[in-house]
Amino acid sequence: MLREERLQIILKMLETNQRVSSVQLAEILNVSDDTIRRDLNELAEDGLLKKVHGGAVPKAASPYKLKERIHIAHEEKLILAKKAQSFFEDGQVIILDNGSTNMEVAKMMSPNLKATVFTTSIAIAQILCEHPNIELFMLGGRVFKDAQNTYGTEVIELLTKIRADVLLIGVCGIHPEIGVTIPDWGECVVKKKMVEVSAKVIALITAEKLNTADSFVVCPYNDIDVMITDDVITEEQLVDYKRFGTEIQ
Amino acid sequence: MLREERLQIILKMLETNQRVSSVQLAEILNVSDDTIRRDLNELAEDGLLKKVHGGAVPKAASPYKLKERIHIAHEEKLILAKKAQSFFEDGQVIILDNGSTNMEVAKMMSPNLKATVFTTSIAIAQILCEHPNIELFMLGGRVFKDAQNTYGTEVIELLTKIRADVLLIGVCGIHPEIGVTIPDWGECVVKKKMVEVSAKVIALITAEKLNTADSFVVCPYNDIDVMITDDVITEEQLVDYKRFGTEIQ
């Protein structure tokens, strides 16, 4: 039996029984209780359950159920979001740009992570309001209602006062020569500033965005320090991107 | 049975019965009453119940958690919110302070209203993102996660640049001599500024807030131009408030 399989079974059992016991699981799944404990630790780390003495119970907060629904629909985004988690550390200042992928990133953030997050996205802010340890700042300004995010001079002004460790930037198009592009000028200006004030720029890219370009250039490609892609992108497609020394995950 | 399960059951029983006895619980849950006592101590430690001699009773919900407050006196809030609509006109600049009553106000706003709204509330911002004609500004800053609203110097700074026509202020206590009060200093400073930059200040008051006071004074009572109350408040109760020429709806 694959490890992943086991994890899925544990989650399934938790959903139906509302509780699981370590020793019981060990017996059913035919592995040592130490292994079960390690599994539970990992699942708890990902915020998928709450570990208690003797086993585990479902996570209390509701936004995680929503996550399960999206689990099926946005498979690729979830993979990207999970990969992104490894770049977070306690004490960091993180900028979470708007975008649906970054929403998944916010939902997945480990409950134990003690970091400061700045965001322009109202949806992300609401998600992180449920997080027990994140210190949250909303970058205020005019609201672009369709995307539920802020932009404008006020956002820029606030950003000038920040030095961020990590920026997770939302991207509409990326191209090795043209760089990172998006279709809206107002958002473009904000993203530019975000890149400027961040030590490490991480872009989450799904396959369809690769080698495309929009009207407004946020930054040249080599400003991107890390590019996180999903598994459907082939090595061949990435050849042009690897030349610049960008880390690709 | 997992310890955690037991704690959940105790809380559940407390919710339905409004009280629990230690010995009774010990019998039902099949553990010693010492264990129950330890459970109750821990739950009390976490502020989830109040321990009394012989058992425990529920604890009053935190006044901050937005999710919980929404359900309290919901009917009355709807009445207040409806009354507030008559003060809105096309072309106005409106400040919507945070609070569950103002959330209802936002939900009810006529789709035809062409106004500009400033808010510190993430929940209200999300509601107004659905509105077809409102121009929306999020007053950004540090986020108070329980109440889902922003505060701090950035909010104040933005407010200084605004002249608003109408302010709908969220109130925790109101008293004819002491004035408008709330329990948090950070929010108080923001509200102070809101009052300062607004031509007309409207307070939505439910019965239980009348003649009560909290730690921090936002403004004297006569800064309130309009007070909107629900129908359970008698004329007699309002005598002290009418002396200052405040319009009462």
Add this chain to the structure above:
DNA sequence: AAATTTACCGCAATAAACCGCACATATCAA
């Protein structure tokens, strides 16, 4: 005030969690 009930404290037994190590398996590059 005495009797009774409840709460608290320390102890010991048991169960569970954790840690480090060894071994197996999988992955990947040369």
Add this chain to the structure above:
DNA sequence: TTGATATGTGCGGTTTATTGCGGTAAATTT
């Protein structure tokens, strides 16, 4: 293939958590 590296797993020993019990102090009732 082969060797190097990483990851997952089981096992023994140690540490920690939970629980029941006896004794005692405090609160409540009679």
